[in-house]
Amino acid sequence: MKNTTLPELYKDMRRVRTFEERVGELFVRGQSAGSMLHLSIGEESAAVGVCAQMRDGDTFTTHHRGHGIFLARGADPNRMMAEIAGKESGYCAGKGGSMHIADMGLGHLGANAIVGGGIPAVVGAGLSARHRNSGAISVAFFGDGATGQGILYESMNMAALWKLPVMFVCINNQYGMGTRIDQATANPNLHERALAFGLAARTVDGLEVEDVAEAAAGLIDGARAGKPAFLAVDCYRFFGHARKDKSPYRDEAEEAEGRKKDPVLRARDKLISTGLMSEADLDALDARVAEEMDASIDFAVAGKEPQMQSMFRDVYDPSQPEPEPVRTRLDRILAQG
Amino acid sequence: MAVQETTYRDALRLALSEAMTADDSVIVMGEEVGRYGGAYGVTRDLIKEFGEERVIDTPISEAAIVGAAVGAAMTGLRPVAELMYVDFIGMTMDQLANQAAKIRYMFGGQIGVPMVLRTQGGTGRSAGAQHSQSLEGYVMHTPGLRLAMPATVEDAYHLLRQSLRQPDPVLFIEHKGLYTMKSTLDPDAEPAPWGKAKVLRDGADLVIVTYSRQVHHALAAAETLASEGIHASVVDLRTLNPLDFDTIRPLVETAGRAMVVSEAVMTCGVAAELSARITEECFDFLEDPVVRVAGEDIPISVSPLLEQNSVPTPDLIVETARKMFA
Numbered sequence: 336m337k338n339t340t341l342p343e344l345y346k347d348m349r350r351v352r353t354f355e356e357r358v359g360e361l362f363v364r365g366q367s368a369g370s371m372l373h374l375s376i377g378e379e380s381a382a383v384g385v386c387a388q389m390r391d392g393d394t395f396t397t398h399h400r401g402h403g404i405f406l407a408r409g410a411d412p413n414r415m416m417a418e419i420a421g422k423e424s425g426y427c428a429g430k431g432g433s434m435h436i437a438d439m440g441l442g443h444l445g446a447n448a449i450v451g452g453g454i455p456a457v458v459g460a461g462l463s464a465r466h467r468n469s470g471a472i473s474v475a476f477f478g479d480g481a482t483g484q485g486i487l488y489e490s491m492n493m494a495a496l497w498k499l500p501v502m503f504v505c506i507n508n509q510y511g512m513g514t515r516i517d518q519a520t521a522n523p524n525l526h527e528r529a530l531a532f533g534l535a536a537r538t539v540d541g542l543e544v545e546d547v548a549e550a551a552a553g554l555i556d557g558a559r560a561g562k563p564a565f566l567a568v569d570c571y572r573f574f575g576h577a578r579k580d581k582s583p584y585r586d587e588a589e590e591a592e593g594r595k596k597d598p599v600l601r602a603r604d605k606l607i608s609t610g611l612m613s614e615a616d617l618d619a620l621d622a623r624v625a626e627e628m629d630a631s632i633d634f635a636v637a638g639k640e641p642q643m644q645s646m647f648r649d650v651y652d653p654s655q656p657e658p659e660p661v662r663t664r665l666d667r668i669l670a671q672g
Numbered sequence: 673m674a675v676q677e678t679t680y681r682d683a684l685r686l687a688l689s690e691a692m693t694a695d696d697s698v699i700v701m702g703e704e705v706g707r708y709g710g711a712y713g714v715t716r717d718l719i720k721e722f723g724e725e726r727v728i729d730t731p732i733s734e735a736a737i738v739g740a741a742v743g744a745a746m747t748g749l750r751p752v753a754e755l756m757y758v759d760f761i762g763m764t765m766d767q768l769a770n771q772a773a774k775i776r777y778m779f780g781g782q783i784g785v786p787m788v789l790r791t792q793g794g795t796g797r798s799a800g801a802q803h804s805q806s807l808e809g810y811v812m813h814t815p816g817l818r819l820a821m822p823a824t825v826e827d828a829y830h831l832l833r834q835s836l837r838q839p840d841p842v843l844f845i846e847h848k849g850l851y852t853m854k855s856t857l858d859p860d861a862e863p864a865p866w867g868k869a870k871v872l873r874d875g876a877d878l879v880i881v882t883y884s885r886q887v888h889h890a891l892a893a894a895e896t897l898a899s900e901g902i903h904a905s906v907v908d909l910r911t912l913n914p915l916d917f918d919t920i921r922p923l924v925e926t927a928g929r930a931m932v933v934s935e936a937v938m939t940c941g942v943a944a945e946l947s948a949r950i951t952e953e954c955f956d957f958l959e960d961p962v963v964r965v966a967g968e969d970i971p972i973s974v975s976p977l978l979e980q981n982s983v984p985t986p987d988l989i990v991e992t993a994r995k996m997f998a
Contacts, residue, residue: 394747428780435778444746445779449770455739456771462699462740463747466725473743486766489736496731649781650815652839655914658815668952 339387339552342612344544345602347387348379349621351403352599353628354412358402358419358433362578366636368421370578371448372433373400377573380598381506382407384547385474385566388555394442394460395474396453399434400506401446404476408441416631422638429641430649444473450511451477451484454503458490461499461563472500472558479567480511482525488532494563495533502558503529503565504551507538508572509593513584529565541570542596571596673859680828681851684714684790686859687832688752692722695750698836701728702737702754702790711756712792712851734763738789742772742841745787750836758793758807758845765810772841773816785841788832794885794935795979796849801971804979806884806936811843812912812945818842819912823887825855827910830863838866847885867914871923875903878993879923881946882933883909886984890933893989902997904931912942917949924950928959929996935983938966960996965989 355374361367375382382403389395389408397404402419406412410426418425419433426438434448444460447453453475460473481487482505494501505525509516516523529536535557539550547568554564571593575582582590606612612620647657678686692698700715700722706729709716719727730737734755741753755761761768768789776784795804811819820835820842822828828846835842864870872887873894880890887908894904905923909916924930930950934943943964950962965984973979 396743426780427778427782430780431778437775437779437782439746439779439782444743445775447771449766452766452771455736455767456743456746458736459740459743459745459749459751460747462728462744463749466697466699466749473747486735486739489731489733490739492731493733493736493740497728649777651776651818652784653781654839664952668955 339548341545341602341606344383344387344548345599345606346620346624347383347407348544348599348602349624350412350627351379351382351406352376353624354406354415354631355402357416357628357632359578361416361420361632361635366420368419368429368432372419372578373576374574375400375403377594377597378506378508378541378570379403380541380544380547381504381568381570384544384568385504385551387548388551389472389474392442392469392471393474394444394457394471395476396444396456397446397476398450398453398478398481399446399448400478401436401476402433405436405438405443405446408443410438410441410443412628412631413634416635417638420635420638421641422635423641424634424638428645451481451486453477454481454487455490457501458493458499461494461501462497464500470559472502472555474502474504476504476506478511479505479507479509479516479525480519481505482528483511483519488528491529491532491534491565498561499563500558500561501563502555503534505565505567507567507569510572510576512576513580513582515585525567526565534563534565536565538567538569541568542598542601544598544602570598675856675858677854678825678857679851680822680825680846680853681712681714683825683828683857684832684846685716685718687829688715688718689721690859691833691836692718692726697748698750698752699726699728699744700752700754701730701741703730703732703756705729705754710754712848714790715754734760735767738764738767739771741787741789742767742775742785745785745841746775746783750786752788752790752836755789755791757803758791759802759805761791761807761810768817769814773814776840777816784839786839788835788842788844790844790846792846792848794847794849795972795983798974798976798979799848800974804972806934806967808845808912809936809941812942816840817913819845820910821845821884821912822910823850823884823908825853825857826863829857829859831910834863834866845884849885864910867911867916869910869916869919870908871905871919872908873904873906875905877902877927878904878929878931878996879907879920879927880904880931880933880989881907881909881920883912884935886933886935889984889986890989892986893993896986896990897993900994902993904993917953920950921953924954925957928957930954930958930962931965931989931992931996932962933965933984933989934967936967937969938964939969941966963992963996965992
């Protein structure tokens with residue numbers, strides 16, 4: 336388990352926020368692979384608070400807005416940014432990108448571009464952990480949008496039925512793309528659904544990262560002991576769904592109000608007011624983080640494009656023949672005539 | 673294991689039981705696979721042998737069964753998930769096509785998904801439009817998924833053992849009309865290699881390319897045709913992915929005529945793909961168009977009369993061959 340003191344939690348949240356800001360910059364500079372980049376600014380406490388309680392050997396899946404979670408679990412920002420740029424030096428050699436980033440070494444079983452698509456994998460990972468008696472848990476991170484998908488309920492039911500070391504973390508940023516949670520469900524008290532399936536479940540306000548970390552600690556201890564859990568973290572998605580979304584479905588007054596719920600600033604203010612860190616210390620820390628994340632852009636931009644022949648690789652195991660390229664096939668067929 | 677007279681169903685069970693004995697990471701999961709013993713009895717008594725931790729009865733949640741198998745396979749288990757009917761594949765398609773099939777590729781080759789999804793399809797039991805389909809085309813249309821369809825008792829055993837050694841996800845589609853078929857099985861015999869088709873009958877006039885239960889219809893038809901002087905080869909593909917075109921090509925080049933037989937509906941199906949490949953690859957050798965003898969482009973009826981005539985019969989294969997040589 337990591338150090339869960341407020342200075343550590345603050346540093347991790349600042350790294351997530353700055354990384355996300357740099358992802359936005361990468362896009363503006365025209366260096367990202369596409370515009371399907373989903374920033375988790377405003378949601379840092381969910382990623383950092385929960386991940387602070389996870390251990391080496393634990394596994395997890397994320398949704399499409401998962402940069403912060405991966406970073407909080409120890410990802411290298413350089414390789415993340417390179418993947419987001421579609422470069423060979425990225426975590427998935429440029430084939431996955433922002434929405435399909437993964438790293439088996441860190442237990443990241445994959446980000447997912449299908450809403451809810453990564454959730455049932457943690458049930459299987461929970462079966463594995465129990466089979467090997469490894470003591471590991473597996474955590475599914477997803478947004479409030481995924482509570483509209485049946486696969487969540489199938490998975491929670493199995494986890495509860497089989498008493499698996501599994502946790503479901505719903506990062507409720509209030510929006511599934513442009514649809515606000517109260518426009519998508521009659522009962523937005525999302526943890527109540529998990530209670531109905533027999534999971535330990537609660538909702539925590541994401542404003543205070545320490546509250547999230549504390550809530551996660553109790554639920555994760557339970558999950559490790561075979562009492563699967565569900566945690567909803569209430570927060571606000573500061574910006575649009577993806578980079579090209581200007582949020583026409585909500586007004587500026589709402590956004591201004593929502594952005595007051597800023598876990599990073601809140602933690603910063605608290606560090607100063609309690610005397611744990613001085614403003615000068617925090618400025619210096621922020622500057623170091625900015626440097627680290629600036630470097631990730633440089634790394635990504637300088638990275639090589641994948642080689643063309645890598646296109647046919649990894650459809651199947653390397654021991655198997657690769658699929659035949661269209662040109663090769665056509666040349667062979669038409670050469671006969 | 674001794675050479676034995678056994679059924680397609682028992683050969684499948686033997687393969688599962690031996691794989692579970694040999695490898696503790698093999699687990700079986702699905703609806704009714706444990707206490708009930710499987711809707712078609714394939715997993716009968718496995719729960720007594722291996723316990724409920726390794727033979728897992730699941731709720732009726734096809735998507736999560738497949739999704740959990742994906743997660744289990746990524747974390748060190750060798751899951752054999754069961755989908756009671758291939759008709760339910762629509763419930764699982766995200767987990768199959770977007771997750772299992774693409775994980776190795778999307779993640780840059782970091783990890784594979786070595787799982788087997790056993791299911792069964794086809795007509796023959798008046799099971800109606802939602803329990804009688806042949807949906808292998810959905811699978812074959814998805815790069816990343818392997819697809820095995822055993823036609824014989826021998827392959828029920830050997831192809832399942834081989835599927836359990838594959839590094840990639842395998843759809844293993846049995847035929848509900850074959851479970852009680854009996855034949856001799858030698859579990860210790862060297863099986864045909866994974867991904868290789870078998871030529872079950874030689875004939876110089878016509879090549880019939882087929883798989884699953886239609887192999888038996890094709891063999892019966894070939895017998896009739898031989899008595900009329902039309903000699904057909906019968907190729908059992910065994911796996912549709914990998915597809916062994918190397919076995920098909922020289923046979924078609926010699927015979928100059930090819931027929932593809934499949935129980936699945938014709939349009940955009942496996943037969944369409946095979947026909948296109950044979951036409952492209954063997955065009956200069958063909959005397960006739962490659963013909964598809966496939967399922968009608970209609971749902972399957974409950975009426976046994978309508979059901980039987982919705983899919984290729986030995987008579988239809990014979991009639992078609994006669995017309996080719998008329």
